[in-house]
Amino acid sequence: MSGGDMAKPLLGHRSVEGDPTAPTAGRTIGVLGSGDFARSLAIRLVCSGFKVVVGSRNPKRKAGLFPSAAEVTFQAEAVKKTDVIFVAVFREHYSTLCDLADVLVGKILVDVSNNTEINHHKESNAEYLASLFPACTVVKGFNVVSAWTLQSGARDGNKQVLICSNNQEAKRTIAEIAQVMGFTPVDMGCMSSACEIENIPLRLLPAWKIPIFLSLGLFLCFFTYNLVRQVIHPYIREQKNKFYKIPIEVVNTTLPCVAYVMLSLVYLPGVLAACLQLYYGTKYRRFPDWLDQWLQHRKQIGLLSFFCAALHAVYSLCLPMRRSHRYQLIETAVKQAVEKKMNIWVEEEVWRMEIYISVGIIALGLLSLLAITSLPSIANSLNWREFSFIQSTLGFVALLISTLHTLTYGWSRAFDENQYKFYLPPTYTLTLLVPCTVILAKVVFSLPCIHHRLMRIRRGWEKGRYVKFVLPSATGEYSSGETSSHV
Numbered sequence: 001m002s003g004g005d006m007a008k009p010l011l012g013h014r015s016v017e018g019d020p021t022a023p024t025a026g027r028t029i030g031v032l033g034s035g036d037f038a039r040s041l042a043i044r045l046v047c048s049g050f051k052v053v054v055g056s057r058n059p060k061r062k063a064g065l066f067p068s069a070a071e072v073t074f075q076a077e078a079v080k081k082t083d084v085i086f087v088a089v090f091r092e093h094y095s096t097l098c099d100l101a102d103v104l105v106g107k108i109l110v111d112v113s114n115n116t117e118i119n120h121h122k123e124s125n126a127e128y129l130a131s132l133f134p135a136c137t138v139v140k141g142f143n144v145v146s147a148w149t150l151q152s153g154a155r156d157g158n159k160q161v162l163i164c165s166n167n168q169e170a171k172r173t174i175a176e177i178a179q180v181m182g183f184t185p186v187d188m189g190c191m192s193s194a195c196e197i198e199n200i201p202l203r204l205l206p207a208w209k210i211p212i213f214l215s216l217g218l219f220l221c222f223f224t225y226n227l228v229r230q231v232i233h234p235y236i237r238e239q240k241n242k243f244y245k246i247p248i249e250v251v252n253t254t255l256p257c258v259a260y261v262m263l264s265l266v267y268l269p270g271v272l273a274a275c276l277q278l279y280y281g282t283k284y285r286r287f288p289d290w291l292d293q294w295l296q297h298r299k300q301i302g303l304l305s306f307f308c309a310a311l312h313a314v315y316s317l318c319l320p321m322r323r324s325h326r327y328q329l330i331e332t333a334v335k336q337a338v339e340k341k342m343n344i345w346v347e348e349e350v351w352r353m354e355i356y357i358s359v360g361i362i363a364l365g366l367l368s369l370l371a372i373t374s375l376p377s378i379a380n381s382l383n384w385r386e387f388s389f390i391q392s393t394l395g396f397v398a399l400l401i402s403t404l405h406t407l408t409y410g411w412s413r414a415f416d417e418n419q420y421k422f423y424l425p426p427t428y429t430l431t432l433l434v435p436c437t438v439i440l441a442k443v444v445f446s447l448p449c450i451h452h453r454l455m456r457i458r459r460g461w462e463k464g465r466y467v468k469f470v471l472p473s474a475t476g477e478y479s480s481g482e483t484s485s486h487v
């Protein structure tokens with residue numbers, strides 16, 4: 001058995017033998033199969049205080065791969081020594097275990113298998129295993145944990161083990177084993193959930209799909225817009241070849257647009273939700289599905305905003321490294337020398353640039369803080385007030401500072417006729433639309449009369465009910481109070 005982290009149990013030190021309250025204390029657990037999963041499982045079980053017996057078709061060859069504390073023997077021998085057996089074998093090979101049917105009678109089989117495709121088979125692997133061994137109790141579980149996580153679980157963020165079975169007692173036993181191993185068992189109900197559990201490890205970033213498509217869509221729109229303004233316009237109007245700008249300059253003017261608009265999209269659904277709550281006078285009315293979805297994806301949208309902002313910072317730092325930039329610098333210097341211009345210092349431009357870069361750095365710093373605190377391991381260490389202060393208050397400050405960054409970048413360009421290429425306004429003016437709407441709405445919501453009403457609604461006050469409870473005691477007339485409340 002390897003030392004290091006594996007010598008430590010996941011949750012503190014649970015000495016199973018010395019812990020009389022642990023219902024699984026000293027229990028022998030069987031593992032069928034000697035592959036990657038079986039090996040990691042055996043190591044973790046041994047480290048958690050269990051006795052482990054591994055059933056292999058070729059125990060002599062495989063014994064060396066397991067910790068010395070684990071017994072490696074033939075499948076039938078292993079099965080006889082325990083009541084709980086993890087089947088660490090692929091579904092295709094379940095039928096080869098049928099010879100063990102007699103010795104398996106009455107035992108708990110834990111199906112840890114995964115498929116290669118979502119809904120690959122009509123019935124889940126666990127149901128298939130149960131159909132092959134009707135005299136056994138099958139529990140689905142541990143498939144969402146990889147062999148790697150079993151070994152490095154102490155460092156892994158997600159320690160949940162989803163479990164389902166038609167037998168409550170068997171499910172409880174496996175949940176207790178998972179707990180002793182340092183995992184968090186999650187009861188997913190009866191065996192019909194097995195299919196859903198088997199699909200979970202196969203889903204590719206399910207919570208990220210909408211935010212990724214949103215950011216790609218925004219990127220594409222802004223990229224095309226910038227391409228037309230920065231490359232196509234000079235090519236058509238002045239026959240100037242500026243295509244070299246595409247890989248860095250156009251991308252670098254697009255990234256901050258996406259980052260900035262995405263950041264405002266984190267706070268826009270909150271504004272819309274507040275509008276609906278004010279309109280309906282209650283927080284107990286369901287939001288439309290699209291708004292619900294949007295609210296649930298705010299974290300991912302925020303992280304993508306941070307990603308684009310970070311890329312923008314790196315791209316910006318690299319701008320002076322480009323050959324084109326060096327040529328342009330020399331060209332300008334030569335031009336000034338020819339024109340005998342000695343003083344090229346423009347005070348306004350100097351200040352604009354200093355402020356622009358400084359607020360940009362602060363905005364990126366705040367975005368980094370938001371991104372870090374949205375990670376589950378960090379978020380879990382914060383109390384509700386700390387989390388909401390960082391995500392809500394500091395997040396809004398980040399939006400304000402990003403707006404300042406955008407305004408100092410654009411400066412007076414919006415009022416310069418030459419900036420309207422093909423009558424298209426400078427890109428920064430477009431990016432300001434959503435963030436400024438959000439900021440304006442937040443300012444309106446902070447007005448005492450609206451803020452007070454919104455806070456009351458969020459604490460459970462309702463337009464109709466408020467009168468029912470308050471007016472009768474004040475006026476003694478229930479019905480008249482109710483009518484006036486709805487006006």
Ligand code: NAP
Nearest residue numbers: 033034035036037056057088089090093096113114146147
């Ligand atoms: P593996 O390394 O290929 O091991 C499979 C084991 O199955 C073999 O070592 C073999 O052990 C045993 N086996 C029994 N009958 C067999 C047969 N007829 N033909 C071939 N092998 C047979 O696979 P694994 O990665 O450990 O995965 C095992 C199970 O765990 C799979 O159902 C998989 O979906 C699930 N799982 C794996 C992971 C992971 O990270 N690897 C994560 C979650 C779930 P003997 O030769 O000793 O009999």
